[in-house]
Amino acid sequence: MGPLVSGASGSDTPDLAGRRPASPTIRRLAAFAAALLTALFVLPAAPAAANDGCLDVTVVVDFGALASEPETGCAEEPANGLDALVRAGFSVTEVASIRGMVCRIDELPESDCGGAPPAKEYWSYWRADAGDAEWSYSPVGGADAEPGAGDVEGWVFGDGAEPPAIAPGEAAETTEGLGPDAADKASFTWVIAVAALAVIVALVIWRARRNRHA
Structure with missing residues (x-):
């Protein structure tokens, strides 16, 4: 009896243990599943990177002498000025x-x-409607304000004489954030991607079990 010769790559010939090698179809599905899984990790960051600035309410906090530079954040559909602060990532x-x-x-x-x-030494409250080039001292407190999409909110620590050191338009353009519908769209895309991955993985497992019992 001649020596055993292993089959060519990609064949269905069992090995010495009686196991069948993975078929080209299974290998392709497994590779596609791995690629899709990798894409899922970068998917949530894509909507924010695609936006050109904050599309909802921009919030500027100028700490005055307490810190070197103003900080900004993007608030999605805030109920009032104080809520905008919190949704933009600041504690109040x-x-x-x-x-x-x-x-x-x-x-x-x-x-x-x-x-x-x-x-x-207090936090003065400033506002700018969408498209305004200048700040206006707010006639109402943060709890009574109703900011809308495109508006810019500003808070400055000091004597209340000066508005935030950054202009409203510049703040809105340079602040990354999700628009009113972007978060929902990102969540929906994530659900679809996860469902597709689950189907592919299930198919790979089914084919592998079928080949083992063949």
Whole structure:
């Protein structure tokens, strides 16, 4: 009896243990599943990267002497000015005795929040409607404001004499964020991708089991 010769690559000839090699179809499905799984990890970041600035409410926080540069965030469909601060990624502590008056943003300044802050050291509230080039001091507090898509909100720590150091238009253009519908679209795309991956993996497993029992 001559020596055993292994079959050519891609054949269905069993090996010495009686196992059949994976068929080209299974290998292709497995490769496609791996590629789709890799794509899923970068998919959530794609909508934000595709947007040219904040498409909803831009929030600017100018810490004045407390920090070197203003910070910005994008708030999706906020209920009011204070909610916009939170949705944009900032923490907010209100004055205990005055509804809607901001005492601290991101835990600054380090002061007691029982009563109204000093007139020269408080968070002033500024607003700019969509398309406005200049800031306007808000006639209402953050709890009573109703910002809409395209508006820019500004908070400055100091004596209230100066608006945020960054212009409203510049803040909106340079702040990354999701628009009103982008988050829902991203979630829907994610669900579809996961479902497709599950079907492919199930098919690969079914074909592998079928070949083992053949």
